[in-house]
Amino acid sequence: MLSYSNPRARGLTLMEVLIAMFIFLVGIVGVLSAIPAGVSTAENVILMDCSIHLAHSKFSEFRRDRVNPVIDLVDGSAYMIAKQGPLATRPDGSAHPDQTDSDVGTHGVWRDFAYVNATDTYHWFDEIQRYDWRVDQDILNNKIPGKGQADNGPNTSCPPGFYHPVMGGQDIGLRSIQISVRLKGSARMFQFTQYMYAYDAP
Amino acid sequence: MRNRTLKRGFTLIELMITIALALSMVALIVPIFQISTKTVTAVERRLTIYAATRNILDILDAELRLATINERGEHFSIKKFAYMDADPFTPAGNNKFFESRREADAVNYMNMNPGAYRWQANSTTRLPGSYAFPLAYGEIDSFNPEGWQVSMRSTLAYQQCQEYETWTLPSRATQLADVGEIASSSIFYSTNALWTNTNNTPRINMHLDRYPNQNAPGNEIRVGRPFNTNVGQQNMRRIEGIRLMDFDIAYWDDTAQQFLNVPDSRVVYFAPPPKAMRVTVTVCDYQKQGQVTLSRVVWLPVGLGTGTVTASDDTYYVTGTTATNLIQYDGLTQPSNAFNRTKKMSQLPESPTRYKEADIINNNGADLPIGWP
Numbered sequence: 270m271l272s273y274s275n276p277r278a279r280g281l282t283l284m285e286v287l288i289a290m291f292i293f294l295v296g297i298v299g300v301l302s303a304i305p306a307g308v309s310t311a312e313n314v315i316l317m318d319c320s321i322h323l324a325h326s327k328f329s330e331f332r333r334d335r336v337n338p339v340i341d342l343v344d345g346s347a348y349m350i351a352k353q354g355p356l357a358t359r360p361d362g363s364a365h366p367d368q369t370d371s372d373v374g375t376h377g378v379w380r381d382f383a384y385v386n387a388t389d390t391y392h393w394f395d396e397i398q399r400y401d402w403r404v405d406q407d408i409l410n411n412k413i414p415g416k417g418q419a420d421n422g423p424n425t426s427c428p429p430g431f432y433h434p435v436m437g438g439q440d441i442g443l444r445s446i447q448i449s450v451r452l453k454g455s456a457r458m459f460q461f462t463q464y465m466y467a468y469d470a471p
Numbered sequence: 472m473r474n475r476t477l478k479r480g481f482t483l484i485e486l487m488i489t490i491a492l493a494l495s496m497v498a499l500i501v502p503i504f505q506i507s508t509k510t511v512t513a514v515e516r517r518l519t520i521y522a523a524t525r526n527i528l529d530i531l532d533a534e535l536r537l538a539t540i541n542e543r544g545e546h547f548s549i550k551k552f553a554y555m556d557a558d559p560f561t562p563a564g565n566n567k568f569f570e571s572r573r574e575a576d577a578v579n580y581m582n583m584n585p586g587a588y589r590w591q592a593n594s595t596t597r598l599p600g601s602y603a604f605p606l607a608y609g610e611i612d613s614f615n616p617e618g619w620q621v622s623m624r625s626t627l628a629y630q631q632c633q634e635y636e637t638w639t640l641p642s643r644a645t646q647l648a649d650v651g652e653i654a655s656s657s658i659f660y661s662t663n664a665l666w667t668n669t670n671n672t673p674r675i676n677m678h679l680d681r682y683p684n685q686n687a688p689g690n691e692i693r694v695g696r697p698f699n700t701n702v703g704q705q706n707m708r709r710i711e712g713i714r715l716m717d718f719d720i721a722y723w724d725d726t727a728q729q730f731l732n733v734p735d736s737r738v739v740y741f742a743p744p745p746k747a748m749r750v751t752v753t754v755c756d757y758q759k760q761g762q763v764t765l766s767r768v769v770w771l772p773v774g775l776g777t778g779t780v781t782a783s784d785d786t787y788y789v790t791g792t793t794a795t796n797l798i799q800y801d802g803l804t805q806p807s808n809a810f811n812r813t814k815k816m817s818q819l820p821e822s823p824t825r826y827k828e829a830d831i832i833n834n835n836g837a838d839l840p841i842g843w844p
Binding site: 281283286287290293294297301304307308311312314315318319321322325326327328329330332333352388390391393394395 | 481485488489492493496500503504507510511514515517518521522524525528532567568719723728729730746747749751763764765766767768769770774
């Protein structure tokens, strides 16, 4: 005879249902917890995007101003003080904690992109107050090794008229300039490098 | 016969408790899902806008660096236009970028950029080192262009002509009513093809220097030629179509140490070009649910000038068809005071549904009408 039910079967207990629901909830929470990670990644992409625009703009500014990297891009130089943005600030104008980072002495100080006044270069850049930047000072001091040079040592013999870096000729200020753009108050940053040389080199 | 005696199901109380718990979970989870979905959608939209902004700024940066000048006085000019939109997407007000004022500038120059994809489907005869589609639509008959006459602008300033019978391009009024319709438009005319004496026969046996001042003040590209005719296909490439609410060009004034804008409805012909420009764009998505304003400083390798605009001449750049009204007439009477001055432009005309300048091109190579700003 065909039976439609198992006489030994019993229903789920309330405890079983609760456990099942708890497991289901844990799964859902696990899935949802991935979303903030995705959002965070997206924010990183936006930071990368903005960093590209801002770092390229800084390199363009340096070339526009015909800087001598060795002199002008050093923290505290007349150029950096007079022509570049102020040190990193909070929206209320007070000093941002980034200014006292432990690596400032090695890598350089963090600066704002000039934005406060309508005539400032970055005034119209969305959320510009969230970013700061610096020229990495430790890299700035490294000369580019030329052909025949095993290290970044002093320039060696070379006929007059030969310029660095080929065969270690006269130093024309060729340097690898690295700009870091950072989301203020975080460890998130992107770094960009271009070679530049001194416009007024002999 | 069914056995119905030994099975015990839920009691009503258990069932109610279970349902209540399930509903509570749903009530808890659904809002979280909604918030998460909204967040993801917003982030994706934001990323899309940023990507579009990066694309247009990268293109502008790369192309502007190729700007050149030569001894014939080919110019580098910035035109300044602004219009008030009627789109509720933007709040009322006349402030830049955030309100109803739409920036629609144009920058015109000559670049040395030998080659793009030749306009052939199989591309087997592509010029070595040339751009590939879609970065560039190449040309056919001007085999080795030395350079391009360039105009980077927004469709709000210069509406595109109707290129296909069924393609209705938005007028300025339409764009101002729906700012999502405004797009970038960059037009490149091959310098070789500018010597056409018929509508489709470039005179490639002539050297570039035989035809002076093709990009002198007053001869810059205005309403573009249609791409779908032989006139267009044979001598231009285009990069366009990124939705661009604002296109703002500021030049670097070395004396003021600031980026400055050309006053509204004015043009400045720079000689030499300024040392740098700042391009600021506002990009929105098609649904107009988000927007971003970003800028890029672009260094101009040929920018040797101080960028100082010395004088203003409101009557100089006027609409007209006679020589006395023109900034530049035949290349031989280049006025010495044409450069580094602010000149007023007349009101831009609406783009015709048909391309009227093509009629001039077809007219045995006569000069384009001067006076269409």
